[in-house]
Amino acid sequence: MELFQSFLYKIIHFFPNLISDIGVFIHDIGTYGFLQKAFVTSVMVGIICGVIGCFIVLRGMALMGDAISHAVLPGVAISYMLGINFFWGAAVTGILTALGIGVISQNSRIKNDSSIGIVFSAMFALGIILITAAQSATDLTQILFGNVLSVRTSDMYITLAVGTFVLLVVFLFYKELLVSSFDETMAAAYGLKVRFIHYSIMVLLTLVTVASLQTVGVILVVAMLITPASTAYLLTNRLSIMILLSAFFGVFASIVGLFVSFVHNLPSGPIIVLATTVIFAIVFVFSPKHGVLWKALQSNKQRSSVGN
Amino acid sequence: MxxxxxxxxxxxxxxxxxxxxxxxxxxxxxxxxxxxxxxxxxxxxxxxxxxxxxxxxxxxxxxxxxxxxRKNIAYLPQRSAIDWDFPILVRDVVLTGTYPKLGLFKRPRKKEKQFATKCLEKVGMEDFSNNQIGELSGGQQQRVFLARALAQEADYFFLDEPxxxxxxxxxxxxxxxxxxxxxxxxxxxxxxxxxxxxxxxxxxxxxxxxxxxxxxxxxxxxxxETMNKCYQMDVQFMQGLGVGV
CATH class of the missing domain: 3.40.50.300 (P-loop containing nucleotide triphosphate hydrolases)
Incomplete structure (x- = not known):
């Protein structure tokens, strides 16, 4: 009961103190190095999750995104044991998972979603055992739920490098990504290597997941991939604009996550995810093109004009 | 041949x-x-x-x-193969027809855009160029896809149930x-x-x-005679189901 009361107290005082908290936050970003690193990393993660998320949403690969994010766990554990940066192990197991899922669904009657389920839960289970065996319990919660404030300099540089690479690939091959996502058969007929493009997107997805590990954590990465992109999808009829909006929502949510996490000492991942969800809910209701409110008004208007 | x-x-x-x-x-x-x-x-x-x-x-x-x-092949998929909610405008659908001959790294410029508009005019769909593709009727969508095929300037056309x-x-x-x-x-x-x-x-x-x-x-x-032979299997199938033929 006491715990609940203090929780309510926190919630009630969240908004009155918001302005002064933001002031403190901005001041502290200017002051503390660790906060600057967290800020830079958050922004980059918001951008790349938003950008790659658009392709994941449009190509119906949401479950794949969830799978790869869980499957990087054993890689993180092995890197930890070997004493190397977790990025390398995570990238390897992520890519292996993508390939493994492809092998199972192409060489048996098992459907794609089932083979995704088989492979990723196995990898996730293996990851938990390895991490427990490596005796790094604090690290486990950080990896699962994110702790953006623990970003080290080397992590920040890796995130920046990965982010630059991902954005460069999307920029250079935008035309091919667009046409193969919209009409894969036509693209294959004129000679695009659509299978190669599919696997390349999985590799990019793995890289983005790994880069997001510290800010959102393994379990919730999929929300950063899907929610900002879906929000943008409800607002525009052009892919290029969808990508820009999605990146914007991703960055906004990341900064909110960092802010709340810093000021109120809460894990950053869940805050980021809830921030993206709030934006989604607002757009879902009020979007001028595809919002439920507007649609309801329109069908009402139609009904009344039919009645007249 | x-x-x-x-x-x-x-x-x-x-x-x-x-x-x-x-x-x-x-x-x-x-x-x-x-x-x-x-x-x-x-x-x-x-x-x-x-x-x-x-x-x-x-x-x-x-x-x-x-x-x-391959670069000389234009393909029109069956309607069911397309996600009609995809965020793409009619003019951009047609513009993808210019991609094969552009090659990697090159983006469509003014020349390609004008050509795409011309192709859209040929199928009588130029008034819809700023519509999202899913907003059109089935026939209009098929005409837009034909315009895209025209934009490919292909020698061989393959149309699946147009x-x-x-x-x-x-x-x-x-x-x-x-x-x-x-x-x-x-x-x-x-x-x-x-x-x-x-x-x-x-x-x-x-x-x-x-x-x-x-x-x-x-x-x-x-x-x-040939048509009967080809469609024969259907007749037998229907008889098997007890449909009076």
């Missing part, structure tokens, strides 16, 4: 869907791929294009394998354009199942029902 298809067999999970298909055609023809439902018409088209694996068989265009002529579920006016526009393309020397394959239009639309037909029942000029293949 210009286009030769030899001994194509295709199976899905161990079951043969299309077998023993051989035909050859000169270029500059409008060719219908005709047969009952489930005859493997679309499968044959995809196998010819190398979009699905075949058990064996070969396809050549003037002696070259398909991999060397006339299914579309309005009469759009069908008219599309068949007129296909005949014009044929007159310019292009070769067009069309998967089609409405028998009433066969003689009016096509120069040659490929008649299949799992296997080949004929391939050649309409007046040779489109004969009661």
């Amino acid at each position: 210009a286009i030769e298809v030899k001994d194509i067999h295709v199976s899905y999970s161990g079951k043969q869907v299309v077998k023993d298909i051989n035909f050859s055609f000169e270029t500059g023809k409008l060719i219908g791929i005709i047969g009952p439902n489930g005859a493997g018409k679309s499968t044959l088209m995809k196998a010819v294009l190398g979009l699905i694996p075949k058990d064996h068989g070969s396809v050549s265009f003037y002696g070259k394998p398909i991999s060397e002529v 006339f299914v579920g579309i309005d009469v006016a759009s069908e008219r526009v599309i068949i007129d354009i296909l005949k014009n393309l044929r007159d310019e020397g292009k070769t067009i394959f069309v998967v089609h199942h409405d028998l009433s239009k066969v003689e009016a639309y096509f120069d040659d037909i490929i008649l299949i029902n799992k296997e080949l029942y004929g391939a050649g000029p309409v007046k040779h293949v489109y004969q009661p």
Whole structure:
């Protein structure tokens, strides 16, 4: 009961103190190095999750995104044991998972979603055992739920490098990504290597997941991939604009996550995810093109004009 | 002959869907791929294009394998293969037709955009260029996809069921354009199942029902005897179900 009361107290005082908290936050970003690193990393993660998320949403690969994010766990554990940066192990197991899922669904009657389920839960289970065996319990919660404030300099540089690479690939091959996502058969007929493009997107997805590990954590990465992109999808009829909006929502949510996490000492991942969800809910209701409110008004208007 | 298809067999999970298909055609023809439902018409088209694996068989265009002529191939998918909610405008759909000849790293510029607009005018859809593709009717969507094929400036056109579920006016526009393309020397394959239009639309037909029942000029293949043979399996199937035939 006491715990609940203090929780309510926190919630009630969240908004009155918001302005002064933001002031403190901005001041502290200017002051503390660790906060600057967290800020830079958050922004980059918001951008790349938003950008790659658009392709994941449009190509119906949401479950794949969830799978790869869980499957990087054993890689993180092995890197930890070997004493190397977790990025390398995570990238390897992520890519292996993508390939493994492809092998199972192409060489048996098992459907794609089932083979995704088989492979990723196995990898996730293996990851938990390895991490427990490596005796790094604090690290486990950080990896699962994110702790953006623990970003080290080397992590920040890796995130920046990965982010630059991902954005460069999307920029250079935008035309091919667009046409193969919209009409894969036509693209294959004129000679695009659509299978190669599919696997390349999985590799990019793995890289983005790994880069997001510290800010959102393994379990919730999929929300950063899907929610900002879906929000943008409800607002525009052009892919290029969808990508820009999605990146914007991703960055906004990341900064909110960092802010709340810093000021109120809460894990950053869940805050980021809830921030993206709030934006989604607002757009879902009020979007001028595809919002439920507007649609309801329109069908009402139609009904009344039919009645007249 | 210009286009030769030899001994194509295709199976899905161990079951043969299309077998023993051989035909050859000169270029500059409008060719219908005709047969009952489930005859493997679309499968044959995809196998010819190398979009699905075949058990064996070969396809050549003037002696070259398909991999060397891909940039000259325009394909129109079945309506059901497209996500009509995709965030893309009509003009951008047509613009993707200019991609094959642009190659990697090059972006469509003014020249390509003007050409795409011209193609859109040819199918009478220029007033819809700023609409999202899903906002159009089925016939309008099919015309936009034909405009995209025109933007590809291909020599070979492959259309999978272009006339299914579309309005009469759009069908008219599309068949007129296909005949014009044929007159310019292009070769067009069309998967089609409405028998009433066969003689009016096509120069040659490929008649299949799992296997080949004929391939050649309409007046040779489109004969009661051959057609009966090809559609026979349907009659037996219906009798098996107890439908009075």
